[in-house]
Amino acid sequence: MERDDLIVNDSYALNSHHSEEEGAKIRKNIWKVTGILTLLTTVEVLMGIYFKRSETFTWTMIKWSFIILTLVKAAYIVLVFMHLGDERSNLKKVIIAPYMLFIGYLIFIAISEGFGHLGNFNTLH
C-alpha cells in the first residue's frame, strides 16, 4: 500500500514554499479561476432574472443548470482556492467521501421517506 506520510518533493505543508516564478504561475491560475467564478455567477443571475418560475420543462432544466453551475463553482473553490486538488489523494477521499455519503443519504431520506405522506396527502385532511 502506498505510504502517504512521507515527504515527497518537499510537498509537506510546513515545507510548502515556492519561488517567485512558481508564484507567478499560481497567481495566473488564481485570476483565471476568479474569471470563471465571476462568469458563472453572472450567467446564473441573468438566467434568474430572465426566466420566470413555472411548471414547465424549461424551468426544470433551468433549475438543474443552476444546481450544476453551483457544483462547478464549488469544485473550483474547493480544489483550487482551498488547495484540496494539490493534497494527497487519500486526504481528498477522507474529506469528500464521508461528506458525499452523509449528504447523499440525507437527501435520499428527505425525498423517499419525507414525501411519502404527499401521496395520500388529501386523505389526511
Next chain:
Amino acid sequence: MGGEATKSIAKDVLWGGGRSPFSVSYGKMMMWYFLVSDALTFGGLLTAYGFVRASSTDAWPIGEQVFRALPGLDGEYPLIYVALMTFILIVSSVTMVLAVEAGHRNDKSGVIRWLGLTIIGGFFFLGSQAWEWSHFIHGSGGSFLLAENVTVTADDGEVFNLSKGDPVFMDHHFGHLVEPWIEGEPNVSFVENDHGIKLVEVGEHSHEAELHALTLNKYVENESFVSGDEAMKLWNARSGTFAFGANMHDNEYAIQQAYANFFFFITGFHGFHVFSGVVINIIIFIMVIQGVFERRKHYEMVEKIGLYWHFVDLVWVFVFTFFYLV
C-alpha cells in the same frame, strides 16, 4: 518494500506519533475535519429548507420578486443586490488565496496587503447582509388577508376570483402609514373623499399616502396590479389580519412562516460564520504585522484561516442558489 520512511523527516514537522498522515500538519488536518462537520450542518439546513418547501401546499415565494430592491433607489432590480454580495464574497476569497500565495513566498508585505483587503471585503459583506436583513424585516408595504370572497379585475383585464384568507399587498408608501393607523396611533388619520382614501400623518414628519393600487400575488407567479374602484373592493373586504415585513411570528412574503424562519436561520448562521471569520482574520492580521510567522519561517496559519474563509464563500454559493435562484 519500504515499511518505514525512506526519507528522513525533520522532527519539528512530525505529529506526536512520529508520523504525518496525509502529509499535512496536524492543524490543517483538524481544520479540514472541522469544515466537514460544519458543511454537514449547512447541508442539513439546506436539505431541511428544500424539504419544507417541496412539501408545502401553498405557493413558495420567488427569490427575484422578494429580493429586488437596491439601497437608496426606487424601482425594481431583481437579484442585483444579492449578486453584488456574492461577488464581494468571491473577491474576498480571491484576495485570501493571494495572501496564502504570498505567504508561501515568505512575502510579509504581500500577506499584509491581501489579508487586509480580505478583511475589508468581509466588512463589506457583513454591511450588505445587515441592509438585506433590515429590508427583509421592514418589508415593502405589507399585506392584509381578505375576510370574504371577492372577484376583481386587474389592470391588465384578468379576472381574479379570490377566496377568504387570500393575501393582498399594499405599496410601500401606503403600507407604511397603515401600520401605525391600525395600531391606533392618534397622529395618523383616515380620510375618505370622492377620489378614494388616504392616510394622513400629522406631527414632526407630516405626510400623507393615497391608496393608488393594490397588488395580487406579489411574491409568487402571476403578479398583478389592481387600481381604482377594484382596489377599493379589495380594501373594503380586508380582514383584521395584517403583516408587515417579517419577524419570528408572521411575514408578508408567504403564508408559511417557515419561509422567513429559514431565511433568518440560514443567512443568519452564515453571517455569524462571516463575522467570526473576520474576527479570526483580524487576529492573524495583527500577528502577521508583529512578525510572528516571519520568525516561524512559514505562514501556514494564513493557509488555515484561508481554508475557513473559503468555506464561508463556498456555503454562500449554495445559499445563493437554493435560497435566491431555484
